[in-house]
Amino acid sequence: MQQLGTGIGWRPEIADAVERMPGIDWVEAVAENVCPGHLPASLLRLRERGVTVVPHGVSLGLGGADHPDESRLTALAERAQALGAPLVTEHIAFVRAGGPLTASPLLEAGHLLPVPRTRDALDVLCGNIRAAQAALPVPLAVENIAALISWPGEEMTEGQFLYDLADRTGVRLLIDVANLHTNHVNRGEDPAKALDELPVEAIAYVHVAGGFERDGVWHDSHAHPVPRPVLDILADLASRVSPPGVLLERDENFPAPGELERELTAIRETLRTATPRTTGTGTTRTPVPEPAVSTGTGAARTPAFEPAVAATGAEAAPTPIPVEPAVSTGAATSAESGVTAAEAAEAAEQGAACGGSTGAVEADGAARQRLALAQAALLSALVAGTPVPEGFDRVRMGVQARALAAKRADVVAKVAPELPGILGAAYRPAFLAYAQRHPMAGGYRQDALDYAEHLLLAGRPEDADTRRRLRDWWLDRSGPAPRSERPAARLARATRRVLLRR
Structure with missing residues (x-):
């Protein structure tokens, strides 16, 4: 994996300052804003x-059912191609729900929401990530997210979920230590346990950010200074592995x-x-290896990983996993060769993409x-006022709904000042x-x-x-005429006639 160094999130508001900052090795830009x-x-x-520029997506919704x-x-x-990026990143989250799979209106969250740590959700996420890997010209890394709420009936811890995800897909991980802190405060999850369980050798880079606590709830605001507990988690991670890159996020x-x-x-x-972890033979910090590289013949050269070793020296971390991002050394990438996301998804359904228990089309469809x-029931409760699904904390659901x-x-207010x-x-x-x-049914500009x-x-x-x-x-922004005769377009045309008469 390319060594990135120390970076900062590029935002238009601080663009000039970022250019003048000493020691900036790379920046990350929100993909949808470029x-x-x-x-x-x-x-x-x-x-x-x-300076390396990495596009960071926020709207793909890889954790969604579709x-x-x-x-x-x-x-x-x-x-990714326009920026000459060595990789792209997205989130382990869902951002919309509803639609044909549920015979209900499609709803947009406008924010990242956590997926349940269940086998169904993992199977679907694996298939979606494989489809994304096939369609992208560079490796993909996915980020753990912060959450205010917990799903009932979860079957895995965060570390186990991330380990299985990387093991089954070869996807790289973007570990946000601020999100580990958020989940510690909000969901009682131990950051050290998560680091014990996740495959640190699969880390592409690390996010660091600030937030604030109110009434016992930590809000991952990206608008406040980085607190000491977040730096402590970074130090713990750095004692286990030398991350290829670390980036400071600030959005507001x-x-x-x-x-x-x-x-x-x-x-x-x-x-x-950061003090490297002690083993029975001294100290060690796991280096992040180079990803497997495609040979152009369908085979991949997989590097051997050295496992991270527990601090006591008595118990090793989980078995090292092969990480195989889609990097080409001469053969065309799937995007260049015309493989579509739909085709990649079909391959995933046939069991070629994800070696889980839902390789068959019928099982995949049932899990989805x-x-x-x-997800539709949860999102509807958050944004449309429908009843809270059984098993969720109603107080936390209220906090999440207000935050959304x-x-x-x-x-x-920002996109339409x-x-x-x-x-x-x-x-x-x-x-x-x-x-x-x-509820929001489209993007923020349409909203x-x-x-x-x-x-x-x-x-x-x-x-x-x-x-x-x-x-x-409104008349200036909504356009002179509808672009199609779909019901929504006909409604817009009727609305324009009403408003023009006012």
Whole structure:
């Protein structure tokens, strides 16, 4: 695996500061915020200086019940190629639920939600990751996520789940130590136990981020300084393995550049001073090996991994696993040779992709449907006010529902800043009330249009001048005519006729 070094999450708000920071070896950019044909000038300058840029996806939903969306995979592949990235990353999460598998409306979470650590969920996730690996031109790494809620009836710990996932698919892991801390506070999970169980030799790189605690709940905000407990988990990880890269994430409430540089210094110092774990013959820290490389003949050269050794020297870690990212040394990648996500998914269903218990098409379909029903029930309770599924903590579900609505309001305000500008202080409370009865069915930009349309059809805002400004904004953004005759398009056309008469 390529040695990345120390990096920081690239965001437009701190682009200039990142370019000036000393010692930045690489950056990570949110994939959905980058257009391959119009790369930000800052990223181009960083690349010219030899700084590696890694696209980090947030909307693929690999943990969802459906097969990965082919257009999203194509978009992720295009960004990897445009940035010359050595790998791409995504999350072990679901972000939407419902649809044909459940005969219910498709709902968008607008955020990353945890998958249940069950055999069904693992089987589906393996198939989805194999499909993604086949469609991407570079290796894929997937990230453990933070969670406020726990699924009832889970069959594995986080470490066991990640171990089996890497073992069965060869996918690399992006370990977020801040998320391990979040799950420690919110779900009582021991970060050291997770590190004991997961395959540290499969780590592609590590995330470090801050958050805050409120009423006994840790919120992974990425908007606060990195706390000491997160650095302690980083030190524990670094005592077991030398990670190829470590990256500081910051998404909101950006401090002065000097403060970010001090956080990066603390991360470097934590890595430098981490004490390698003691074995019976001395000390050791597992190096991360190179991934298996495709020979172009269908076979792969798999490196031998040295196992991490427990601190007592008496008990070794789980058996080392072969990690085989899809790296080509001459043969065309699946994306170049025209293999689609649907074709890769079909191969997965036939048992070629994932050596689990659901290799048969019928078993795979049954597992997907069971997972789809469970995820749809959970998401509907969070965003549409339906009853909380049995076994979930109702208080935590309420916290999660409010967090999703708040994030939705914040992101809509960011992608459509004209809305809070037009509506003023009334924007946020009115949007939160709207969100309780109107789940998000598309992306955030569509959500902004839907919200404005809802207000206008209800004759709001009451002030005529404000309502006129909102109507002008909606008409300008919603386009002159529908693009098809689908029901949603016909409704949009009818809405436009109503609003134009007002």
